[in-house]
Amino acid sequence: MLIYTIIVTYNGSKWLDRCFGSLVDSTVATKILAIDNKSNDGTPEAIRSKFPSVEVIEAGENLGFGKANNIGLVKALNENADYVFLLNQDAWVEADTIEKLVSVQSPEYAILSPMHLNGQGNALDMRFANYVLASLNPDVLSDIYLSRIKARYDIKYANAAAWLLSMHCVEQIGGFDPSFFMYGEDDNYIHRVQYFGYKIGFCPSARIYHDRSFRDQDEKPHIDVYKKTLRVNFRDLNRSLLKITTRFFIDQMKSALKSFLCLRLKDFEINIYIIFFIIASFHQIIMSRKEAKKKGAFLQRN
Numbered sequence: 001m002l003i004y005t006i007i008v009t010y011n012g013s014k015w016l017d018r019c020f021g022s023l024v025d026s027t028v029a030t031k032i033l034a035i036d037n038k039s040n041d042g043t044p045e046a047i048r049s050k051f052p053s054v055e056v057i058e059a060g061e062n063l064g065f066g067k068a069n070n071i072g073l074v075k076a077l078n079e080n081a082d083y084v085f086l087l088n089q090d091a092w093v094e095a096d097t098i099e100k101l102v103s104v105q106s107p108e109y110a111i112l113s114p115m116h117l118n119g120q121g122n123a124l125d126m127r128f129a130n131y132v133l134a135s136l137n138p139d140v141l142s143d144i145y146l147s148r149i150k151a152r153y154d155i156k157y158a159n160a161a162a163w164l165l166s167m168h169c170v171e172q173i174g175g176f177d178p179s180f181f182m183y184g185e186d187d188n189y190i191h192r193v194q195y196f197g198y199k200i201g202f203c204p205s206a207r208i209y210h211d212r213s214f215r216d217q218d219e220k221p222h223i224d225v226y227k228k229t230l231r232v233n234f235r236d237l238n239r240s241l242l243k244i245t246t247r248f249f250i251d252q253m254k255s256a257l258k259s260f261l262c263l264r265l266k267d268f269e270i271n272i273y274i275i276f277f278i279i280a281s282f283h284q285i286i287m288s289r290k291e292a293k294k295k296g297a298f299l300q301r302n
Contacts, residue, residue: 002081003030003098006072008065010037012089013046015211020051022092028099030085031055033072037062065160066176066185073165073175074299081167088161091116091210100206101164104152110169110198111190113158119211128210131157132202152201160186162208169198174297177235179288187232192292195237223270227277234278234285237292241285248278 005023012019023032032054036044044056059068069086076084083105085098093114101112116128124132132155143149163186173192176185193200234244256271278285291297 001028001083001102002076002079003028003083003085003102004072004076004079004081005030005032005085005087005098006035006069006076007032007087007089008035008037008068009039009043009047009089010062011039011041011043013039013041013043015090015092016043016046016050018092018209018211019087019089020047020054022094023087024051024053025095026093026098027096028102030098031081033057033075035059035063035068035071037064037068064178064181064185066180066189067178070175070178070299073170076167077170077299083167084165084170086160086163086165087208088210088212090119090212091161091208093162093209094207097162097206097208098164101203104201104203105164105166107166107168108199109152109201110166110173110193110196111158111200112152112164113155113200113202114162114206114208115202115204116159116161116208116210119209121209125210125212127212128159128161131155131159149204151205152203155200155202157187157190158200158202160189161210161212169193169196170296170299172196172295173198174292174294175299177288177292177298179284180231184228184232188235188292191232191236191238192297195293223273226274230274230278231281231285234281235288235292237289241289249275 007019020032023030034047034054034056036056036058038059038061044058047054047056057071073084083102087093097114101114105112116125117123118125140153173196177188180188190200234241252271252275256268259267259271
């Protein structure tokens, strides 16, 4: 069984020992591949020095999370890997994390996630907890209370900080849509997983630790969050593009008119900006949706 672990790095020197060190100690063998997005803090050199078994590919530019991961996915496909484990540079695993994920895999699951703890290991990662609570099977609370936790549960969403991907599913679904430079690429991928009829699950006994408190302190402006949401929604293959577009323009025009009549000119400007943002993006949206329906989408194999 061949398992690849892919870590996209960008100025990640502060986490190298915990991230790569934990993978080296994994109870199942995994080929570790680092894709570096042109770090300027010596990350590639430090990985090669401290962890000589890790293969490092330097992209030469910042490709973003999804496109960089696609390089690793193509390599894993070309080498007939069985699984790929995607891990954030600011996260680390327990020795048996990957082993436990593989043990509960079955063909209908494209993605399996471990539980995400915070960097201190004293609580669930807050955002992961919200994702889980928003989409849990109602049996889970009963199982927790009655101490009968199952090995695996279905879930609608888990962020891509730690995904075990089945490569037979990757051959069908493909890689990440590179039009998402950062944020939204995992939402889009899960929509495509659902479109192709596969499942997402999580394994309660498998753990990672995710040290992202530094990012939580620097929230993106509201307009950027809204743009990300729109880019994800318009590319959702499970919904009609005509219906998405019609609903969007009706809602935006109503909001713009209300803002104008109430003399909220700043809000009116944002409404108009968002409308033109979607109009300018529409060709890319159509092309992305068309490509995403193809087998092995967004992966350029030799």
